[in-house]
Amino acid sequence: MKFYRIKALIIRQLYLYPRSFPRLMDVFFWPVLELLVWGFLSVYLEKLNLNSVNIASILLGALIFWELLNRSQNAVTIAFLEDVWEKNLLNIFVTPVKLVEFVTSTVFLGLVRIITQGVILGFIAWLLYQFNVFQFGLYTIPFIISLLLFGWILGIFVVAIILRYGTTAQVLAFGIIFLVQPFSAVFYPVSALPTVLQYVAYILPSTYVFEGMRTIIATGTLPLMPMVISFALNVVYLVLVMWFFYAMFRVVKKKGLLLKLDQ
Amino acid sequence: MTSTISLHNLVKKFGNTGKEVTAVDDLNLEVEEGTITGLLGPNGAGKTTTIQMILDLITPTSGTIKIFGLDMKHHREEILNKVNFSSPYVSLPSNLKVWENLYTFARLYGVADIKDKVNELADFFAIRDLLPRMTATLSTGQLTRVNLTKALLNDPKLLLLDEPTSSLDPDIADRTRKLLLKINKERGITMLYTSHNMEEIEELCDRVIFINKGKLRDQGTSSELISKYGRKDLNEVFLAIARDEI
Ligand SMILES: Nc1ncnc2c1ncn2[C@@H]1O[C@H](COP(=O)(O)OP(=O)(O)OP(=O)(O)O)[C@@H](O)[C@H]1O
Ligand SMILES: [Mg+2]
Numbered sequence: 001m002k003f004y005r006i007k008a009l010i011i012r013q014l015y016l017y018p019r020s021f022p023r024l025m026d027v028f029f030w031p032v033l034e035l036l037v038w039g040f041l042s043v044y045l046e047k048l049n050l051n052s053v054n055i056a057s058i059l060l061g062a063l064i065f066w067e068l069l070n071r072s073q074n075a076v077t078i079a080f081l082e083d084v085w086e087k088n089l090l091n092i093f094v095t096p097v098k099l100v101e102f103v104t105s106t107v108f109l110g111l112v113r114i115i116t117q118g119v120i121l122g123f124i125a126w127l128l129y130q131f132n133v134f135q136f137g138l139y140t141i142p143f144i145i146s147l148l149l150f151g152w153i154l155g156i157f158v159v160a161i162i163l164r165y166g167t168t169a170q171v172l173a174f175g176i177i178f179l180v181q182p183f184s185a186v187f188y189p190v191s192a193l194p195t196v197l198q199y200v201a202y203i204l205p206s207t208y209v210f211e212g213m214r215t216i217i218a219t220g221t222l223p224l225m226p227m228v229i230s231f232a233l234n235v236v237y238l239v240l241v242m243w244f245f246y247a248m249f250r251v252v253k254k255k256g257l258l259l260k261l262d263q
Numbered sequence: 264m265t266s267t268i269s270l271h272n273l274v275k276k277f278g279n280t281g282k283e284v285t286a287v288d289d290l291n292l293e294v295e296e297g298t299i300t301g302l303l304g305p306n307g308a309g310k311t312t313t314i315q316m317i318l319d320l321i322t323p324t325s326g327t328i329k330i331f332g333l334d335m336k337h338h339r340e341e342i343l344n345k346v347n348f349s350s351p352y353v354s355l356p357s358n359l360k361v362w363e364n365l366y367t368f369a370r371l372y373g374v375a376d377i378k379d380k381v382n383e384l385a386d387f388f389a390i391r392d393l394l395p396r397m398t399a400t401l402s403t404g405q406l407t408r409v410n411l412t413k414a415l416l417n418d419p420k421l422l423l424l425d426e427p428t429s430s431l432d433p434d435i436a437d438r439t440r441k442l443l444l445k446i447n448k449e450r451g452i453t454m455l456y457t458s459h460n461m462e463e464i465e466e467l468c469d470r471v472i473f474i475n476k477g478k479l480r481d482q483g484t485s486s487e488l489i490s491k492y493g494r495k496d497l498n499e500v501f502l503a504i505a506r507d508e509i
Contacts (some may be wrong), residue, residue, distance in 0.1 A: 002373070005371055008370030009367075012363070015363045082356075088354070091368070091413070094346070095371040096340040096345065187451055198293055233446070253319075253320065254321075255277065259311075259320070259353075
């Protein structure tokens with residue numbers, strides 16, 4: 001791994017942001033809009049005063065953490081698609097860039113985007129709804145890291161699929177996250193799912209974060225074990241997805257698809 | 264003379280067994296250091312596939328590829344640092360400015376003094392005034408020169424050019440050829456060159472290699488082949504080989 005090559009790939013993407021309105025919208029506008037909608041909904045629910053549970057906190061917490069996962073996956077995929085859309089993949093891979101450097105650069109870009117969005121969303125949530133992301137205390141940090149990791153894993157997975165199956169698989173880039181959502185128990189507890197689906201829920205690292213968040217709101221504490229499982233799952237999936245990515249890249253080179261993908 | 268590229272029993276089959284296409288069929292060839300070698304053949308002959316295998320973008324079915332006497336598997340970084348590629352079918356990102364694109368590739372190759380390098384090459388290809396422009400706004404001829412600039416950023420010892428002049432008007436094509444000859448002479452860069460324009464090949468190439476259906480058909484200097492087959496020019500030789508007349 002050479003740091004200067006990763007840096008080159010990152011700087012190149014950063015050139016794009018200041019001059020691209022859609023890209024800036026993607027980073028700021030949509031997440032903020034979504035936060036507003038859900039924020040006002042939770043304020044309304046709060047007013048209805050359904051029961052003693054802090055509904056606003058649960059919804060807003062769920063939403064912010066969900067966006068984190070969603071955006072983390074998206075950022076990785078979009079960073080890669082930029083090269084596909086611009087027919088630049090071949091140029092990149094005739095340089096000595098290694099696959100792992102390429103992946104690292106997209107992941108890092110994802111991180112920059114996420115941190116920016118996280119700060120902005122957190123600030124707005126606090127400003128408008130007096131929602132404090134850090135009410136979960138130090139747990140916020142493992143929550144965030146676990147979701148970022150899982151987002152990258154999903155992102156890398158989608159990139160591998162697009163590499164292999166071409167740009168028609170792009171729908172996946174924007175759709176896969178919604179396959180994960182119902183099972184991650186984002187807005188409702190795992191217990192609300194049918195038993196079979198509960199098993200699915202528990203193999204997703206994200207589920208433990210959303211469950212954990214609700215546990216904290218309800219009880220003020222978080223058992224350690226679920227977070228350990230969440231991270232362990234992430235590590236397993238990260239290894240698997242990198243293996244999958246390399247395997248797909250080998251297939252792509254065998255089938256000569258790098259050139260075709262661009263077209 | 265040492266070989267910059269040597270291909271040994273190179274085979275590439277696409278597709279699943281049963282209905283496979285043999286794009287490159289037991290190809291053996293050498294490209295000598297410092298020469299411009301033309302890789303010729305009709306559409307579908309296997310030229311692009313061969314170039315992509317040399318660049319490690321396509322994995323051969325069997326056979327060996329040595330570049331600078333090294334194999335890609337163990338020396339990928341070392342090789343690719345000294346190789347570059349240009350073709351109109353691979354564009355630079357259109358949503359970046361020209362200088363941003365060039366700086367990016369200079370960084371990827373770890374060029375020490377990026378600004379000097381880009382300016383030097385920009386002067387050489389007369390694109391200095393294009394540097395602040397958006398890549399999307401360039402004409403095809405301008406883009407070709409920018410692509411060539413990109414291809415020289417890492418001071419390559421080997422340049423692979425896949426139909427670099429295919430979409431250029433005769434004037435710009437001629438200028439591009441002159442530039443290529445100049446960099447070949449001044450910098451001693453070895454080039455493997457594909458084109459369907461035989462006049463251009465005669466003007467540019469020290470040697471030509473004819474392939475058809477993935478197989479090597481003949482090789483030599485243009486004049487050697489013309490007199491060997493008793494034809495008027497290289498174009499006639501091409502037609503004869505493409506139509507399996509010789
Ligand atoms: N990725 C691929 N999958 C399947 N077949 C392929 C692939 N790439 C090339 N081929 C086939 O391999 C053969 C050689 O193609 P190639 O592109 O190397 O030819 P070429 O000599 O560059 O032709 P042209 O002059 O048209 O550029 C053709 O029959 C082509 O259809
Ligand atoms: Mg071709």
